[in-house]
Amino acid sequence: xxxxxxxxxxxxxxxxxxxxxxxxxxxxxxxxxxxxxxxxxxxxxxxxxxxxxxxxxxxxxxxxxxxxxxxxxxxxxxxxxxxxxxxxxxxxxxxxxxxxxxxxxxxxxxxxxxxxxxxxxxxxxxxxxxxxxxxxxxxxxxxxxxxxxxxxxxxxxxxxxxxxxxxxxxxxxxxxxxxxxxxxxxxxxxxxxxxxxxxxxxxxxxxxxxxxxxxxxxxxxxxxxxxxxxxxxxxxxxxxxxxxxxxxxxxxxxxxxxxxxxxxxxxxxxxxxxxxxxxxxxxxxxxxxxxxxxxxxxxxxxxxxxxxxxxxxxxx
Numbered sequence: 379x380x381x382x383x384x385x386x387x388x389x390x391x392x393x394x395x396x397x398x399x400x401x402x403x404x405x406x407x408x409x410x411x412x413x414x415x416x417x418x419x420x421x422x423x424x425x426x427x428x429x430x431x432x433x434x435x436x437x438x439x440x441x442x443x444x445x446x447x448x449x450x451x452x453x454x455x456x457x458x459x460x461x462x463x464x465x466x467x468x469x470x471x472x473x474x475x476x477x478x479x480x481x482x483x484x485x486x487x488x489x490x491x492x493x494x495x496x497x498x499x500x501x502x503x504x505x506x507x508x509x510x511x512x513x514x515x516x517x518x519x520x521x522x523x524x525x526x527x528x529x530x531x532x533x534x535x536x537x538x539x540x541x542x543x544x545x546x547x548x549x550x551x552x553x554x555x556x557x558x559x560x561x562x563x564x565x566x567x568x569x570x571x572x573x574x575x576x577x578x579x580x581x582x583x584x585x586x587x588x589x590x591x592x593x594x595x596x597x598x599x600x601x602x603x604x605x606x607x608x609x610x611x612x613x614x615x616x617x618x619x620x621x622x623x624x625x626x627x628x629x630x631x632x633x634x635x636x637x638x639x640x641x642x643x644x645x646x647x648x649x650x651x652x653x654x655x656x657x658x659x660x661x662x663x664x665x666x667x668x669x670x671x672x673x674x675x676x677x678x679x680x681x682x683x684x685x686x687x688x689x690x691x692x693x694x
Contacts, residue, residue: 380420385457390445397436455497462491466651480651499529507536509681520592527599530561549574583618590620597628604655616671622694631686632660641684
């Protein structure tokens, strides 16, 4: 919470040009001097900031690329997303008693929290999408890919930059589309990446007469859905796969004990407080859902610090 608060009030942005005094920072950020001083000292104690003199605070050089907004490795947006999630987590005891998620008044996303979430997904997806491409070289043979719930299109962009023959469709909600358009245009890939607005639980994933996809990529989606919803979404994805097509699921998968990896077990609590039936799925139950839908040739991979990939093919 100390890290999130510092990011949220703009400490790291204000320090991008060099060390500052508490008084200078308090004036620029509109913060109480005493409160900010205590926060900065806690950040030094935690190894996040340096204190080059007794009165000045600065960014640790090794952490600066991750804390300053606008860099290729910045985590600014995902930290802001986590700041918004705190309002749900304080209701955890109530959620455990009732079984329902945190009140809608704290769970509903306004425009600011939506942007923090979408850009936060971009922050995480930059490196992980490159690792997905390394783990699944068979994507290099794909010509048409559907990035389902693809947010700002980070994965589709990464894959299209790696493989010149690839064309992609990013499918997400209408209020996400402008952010995807912005990212795809910045990457210079508007001729190879299309955007389709819709709700994947309600709307068709393809237009009438459109050819099927060689691959469907579903990243960090199923953990927000209950098992019947997950099976329904996977069924829709398989239906738009061409024979021999590849379904790729990226998520925080658990082993059969449901207690490891530890991150995935803890992440299930984030779904508990934020959704009606979401959770972290095990590799085994996810693979079983895919087998029910006729998929074959399964492979498992680990990417990023906490994510897994489950890939399978539709029979040819």
